[in-house]
Amino acid sequence: xxxxxxxxxxxxxxxxxxxxxxxxxxxxxxxxxxxxxxxxxxxxxxxxxxxxxxxxxxxxxxxxxxxxxxxxxxxxxxxxxxxxxxxxxxxxxxxxxxxxxxxxxxxxxxxxxxxxxxxxxxxxxxxxxxxxxxxxxxxxxxxxxxxxxxxxxxxxxxxxxxxxxxxxxxxxxxxxxxxxxxxxxxxxxxxxxxxxxxxxxxxxxxxxxxxxxxxxxxxxxxxxxxxxxxxxxxxxxxxxxxxxxxxxxxxxxxxxxxxxxxxxxxxxxxxxxxxxxxxxxxxxxxxxxxxxxxxxxxxxxxxxx
Amino acid sequence: xxxxxxxxxxxxxxxxxxxxxxxxxxxxxxxxxxxxxxxxxxxxxxxxxxxxxxxxxxxxxxxxxxxxxxxxxxxxxxxxxxxxxxxxxxxxxxxxxxxxxxxxxxxxxxxxxxxxxxxxxxxxxxxxxxxxxxxxxxxxxxxxxxxxxxxxxxxxxxxxxxxxxxxxxxxxxxxxxxxxxxxxxxxxxxxxxxxxxxxxxxxxxxxxxxxxxxxxxxxxxxxxxxxxxxxxxxxxxxxxxxxxxxxxxxxxxxxxxxxxxxxxxxxxxxxxxxxxxxxxxxxxxxxxxxxxxxxxxxxxxxxxxxxxxxxxxxxxxxxxxxxxxxxxxxxxxxxxxxxxxxxxxxxxxxxxxxxxxxxxxxxxxxxxxxxxxxxxxxxxxxxxxxxxxxxxxxxxxxxxxxxxxxxxxxxxxxxxxxxxxxxxxxxxxxxxxxxxxxxxxxxxxxxxxxxxxxxxxxxxxxxxxxxxxxxxxxxxxxxxxxxxxxxxxxxxxxxxxxxxxxxxxxxxxxxx
Numbered sequence: 001x002x003x004x005x006x007x008x009x010x011x012x013x014x015x016x017x018x019x020x021x022x023x024x025x026x027x028x029x030x031x032x033x034x035x036x037x038x039x040x041x042x043x044x045x046x047x048x049x050x051x052x053x054x055x056x057x058x059x060x061x062x063x064x065x066x067x068x069x070x071x072x073x074x075x076x077x078x079x080x081x082x083x084x085x086x087x088x089x090x091x092x093x094x095x096x097x098x099x100x101x102x103x104x105x106x107x108x109x110x111x112x113x114x115x116x117x118x119x120x121x122x123x124x125x126x127x128x129x130x131x132x133x134x135x136x137x138x139x140x141x142x143x144x145x146x147x148x149x150x151x152x153x154x155x156x157x158x159x160x161x162x163x164x165x166x167x168x169x170x171x172x173x174x175x176x177x178x179x180x181x182x183x184x185x186x187x188x189x190x191x192x193x194x195x196x197x198x199x200x201x202x203x204x205x206x207x208x209x210x211x212x213x214x215x216x217x218x219x220x221x222x223x224x225x226x227x228x229x230x231x232x233x234x235x236x237x238x239x240x241x242x243x244x245x246x247x248x249x250x251x252x253x254x255x256x257x258x259x260x261x262x263x264x265x266x267x268x269x270x271x272x273x274x275x276x277x278x279x280x281x282x283x284x285x286x287x288x289x290x291x292x293x294x295x296x297x298x299x300x301x302x303x304x305x
Numbered sequence: 306x307x308x309x310x311x312x313x314x315x316x317x318x319x320x321x322x323x324x325x326x327x328x329x330x331x332x333x334x335x336x337x338x339x340x341x342x343x344x345x346x347x348x349x350x351x352x353x354x355x356x357x358x359x360x361x362x363x364x365x366x367x368x369x370x371x372x373x374x375x376x377x378x379x380x381x382x383x384x385x386x387x388x389x390x391x392x393x394x395x396x397x398x399x400x401x402x403x404x405x406x407x408x409x410x411x412x413x414x415x416x417x418x419x420x421x422x423x424x425x426x427x428x429x430x431x432x433x434x435x436x437x438x439x440x441x442x443x444x445x446x447x448x449x450x451x452x453x454x455x456x457x458x459x460x461x462x463x464x465x466x467x468x469x470x471x472x473x474x475x476x477x478x479x480x481x482x483x484x485x486x487x488x489x490x491x492x493x494x495x496x497x498x499x500x501x502x503x504x505x506x507x508x509x510x511x512x513x514x515x516x517x518x519x520x521x522x523x524x525x526x527x528x529x530x531x532x533x534x535x536x537x538x539x540x541x542x543x544x545x546x547x548x549x550x551x552x553x554x555x556x557x558x559x560x561x562x563x564x565x566x567x568x569x570x571x572x573x574x575x576x577x578x579x580x581x582x583x584x585x586x587x588x589x590x591x592x593x594x595x596x597x598x599x600x601x602x603x604x605x606x607x608x609x610x611x612x613x614x615x616x617x618x619x620x621x622x623x624x625x626x627x628x629x630x631x632x633x634x635x636x637x638x639x640x641x642x643x644x645x646x647x648x649x650x651x652x653x654x655x656x657x658x659x660x661x662x663x664x665x666x667x668x669x670x671x672x673x674x675x676x677x678x679x680x681x682x683x684x685x686x687x688x689x690x691x692x693x694x695x696x697x698x699x700x701x702x703x704x705x706x707x708x709x710x711x712x713x714x715x716x717x718x719x720x721x722x723x724x725x726x727x728x729x730x731x732x733x734x735x736x737x738x739x740x741x742x743x744x745x746x747x748x749x750x751x752x753x754x755x756x757x758x759x760x761x762x763x764x765x766x767x768x769x770x771x772x773x774x775x776x777x778x779x780x781x782x783x784x785x786x787x788x789x790x791x792x793x794x795x796x797x798x799x800x801x802x803x804x805x806x807x808x809x810x811x812x813x814x815x816x817x
Binding site: 044046049050053079081082083084089092093144148151152155156159162163164165166167250251252253255259260263266268 | 526527529
């Protein structure tokens with residue numbers, strides 16, 4: 001197990017290094033950030049002065065080395081746009097995104113686990129077909145469309161929920177449903193196929209043979225085994241979830257790190273983008289590591305291998 | 306499974322505990338809510354180039370002069386009067402009895418400190434360029450200051466509306482860092498709280514020297530998505546939004562909860578034609594081809610049918626609200642036969658193919674649709690365009706600045722809120738400016754003459770000549786000046802401001 005974790009950690013470092021390199025390179029390809037920082041009618045000297053000030057006139061490898069050697073200490077420099085440390089800016093905006101993705105995850109599970117299980121147990125029945133239809137519809141509906149539809153129905157027409165904003169529990173309902181709905185279909189399909197597969201296993205026959213009630217067979221024996229691929233996929237989907245958060249946050253004016261990242265890319269605010277990308281990558285890799293550990297915990301066979 | 310339930314409930318509990326509660330209890334009746342698409346980077350207006358900063362700045366700070374929204378003229382604010390003693394000296398008298406939000410009195414020392422701060426290159430403030438013509442500020446007495454300018458500076462009074470007055474005491478005692486998030490102004494509202502990218506809460510300054518604002522609180526909510534802004538407006542979460550797209554006006558007006566209000570704004574749209582050959586030799590270096598392009602397009606019907614009337618036809622690049630605008634100059638009228646003839650004369654009897662750099666509706670609503678219409682009109686005359694689309698504003702402006710744009714490209718100019726022909730002539734139409742692809746010595750001479758005298762009558766004459774010149778020379782493909790659309794809740798009374806600065810202190814409850 002310890003070797004397993006160590007290997008994962010080494011991979012983590014390689015991944016984060018790769019991502020930092022990519023983030024650095026892509027931004028420099030995009031164009032000149034100074035242009036967006038100064039008024040359009042600023043003179044040539046002004047441009048040069050600013051470029052020098054930001055260190056943009058130095059060779060690329062020097063800029064990158066400076067970035068990396070500081071970044072390991074949590075110093076990503078100051079945001080060129082907001083004049084405050086990038087690390088603080090990103091950290092401040094992290095919690096709303098984490099709450100949103102967790103809430104989305106909960107919504108996805110609440111939808112997917114029961115529906116997937118029922119669909120598996122009533123295979124080829126109308127319930128199963130209905131679940132398939134819901135899954136396909138859910139997967140097909142773009143997040144921004146769903147979000148705006150929710151707003152139109154619940155805020156504009158029924159006036160039950162605030163259309164956007166952050167801070168109260170009402171604000172959580174629509175965004176987390178929106179995000180969860182995007183993740184639910186794939187999870188549901190996985191639960192369904194997992195349960196179907198497990199239900200055909202020998203140990204289920206054994207459980208039934210020893211006279212356990214069907215409910216107990218499903219919950220105690222089938223479900224736990226069907227969970228393993230689901231958890232793995234949820235881990236992998238975490239990155240997707242963050243991607244969905246960009247759209248959800250934008251639609252619902254959610255002050256999270258996903259919109260901050262997109263905005264900073266637009267503003268070519270290198271320090272913030274680099275900081276956000278590295279921290280988000282760490283988060284995703286961390287979640288995947290956690291998933292591997294959880295799966296290992298549930299299934300001793302994986303630990304041994 | 307049990308574990309799953311515990312995890313889920315822990316998450317929910319965590320979410321409910323950690324989500325911050327709204328701290329200031331404001332009643333909705335006492336509050337006006339303003340929606341913005343993006344947040345400011347700081348609360349230090351001279352250290353920002355964003356329009357949002359200008360708008361928020363106006364609500365918390367004052368300027369020496371301010372524009373009267375009814376007449377459009379610049380009038381007194383913290384300055385009560387000004388006069389030029391000679392060509393390069395201005396004397397400004399200041400209002401007495403004005404207090405900053407921290408209680409300290411406003412005086413000539415603050416004016417000097419504010420200008421010195423922005424003019425000092427070491428402070429790296431982005432607004433420096435706007436005021437660089439000012440050489441020095443001298444204190445005459447507590448309420449009189451004298452400005453020395455570098456040569457005659459006709460935009461002096463205009464530009465007094467462009468710098469907020471900050472406190473000398475704050476600069477000295479608190480410093481630059483602190484000022485980024487803590488605005489101490491003399492304006493109608495004080496900042497209570499700023500949750501970045503989320504909202505600002507302002508409270509009425511009860512000691513304000515001017516008329517008392519009707520609403521005690523202002524909430525400024527940051528809502529990036531336009532559809533959400535409109536939903537909030539209709540469902541009562543927001544009272545005022547700006548930059549409503551033309552195709553959404555009906556949604557708002559038919560809701561019964563809100564309405565739209567329209568104002569001409571200080572921004573002109575055009576298609577620049579590379580007369581100077583900055584991106585290499587091209588057909589538009591020939592006046593006949595530029596003229597043909599102007600005659601090929603039926604701008605009036607595009608404004609009417611594509612833009613829903615949200616534009617005002619102009620003869621050149623000069624906005625009707627800008628000083629120097631010549632209302633006597635008539636815009637081109639579509640004349641396809643003449644356009645074809647001009648092309649043939651120029652050596653293109655079978656028409657010509659040319660590349661056209663196009664962007665998105667960053668600052669110009671409906672630009673994709675209107676450019677489509679222009680392209681189809683041009684084709685009728687034989688000017689066949691090949692579009693190059695650029696999706697982001699940064700790279701687009703880069704191409705133009707670096708001389709890598711196509712022989713024709715979309716452009717709009719907001720004058721940096723300076724209501725003067727000079728503000729577009731110099732930046733967008735003189736030789737060798739980063740965003741100009743027109744170069745004409747005779748025109749440059751007029752522009753320089755115009756900025757070298759304080760005599761308003763003389764300047765008007767010069768600018769009339771200049772407009773005639775660039776019109777006859779068909780320097781660019783002239784389009785229209787823009788109109789902005791605001792969405793206003795039926796709770797409140799508010800008119801769209803022509804300088805695009807939303808002043809929350811003039812919003813009043815709507816009489817039923």
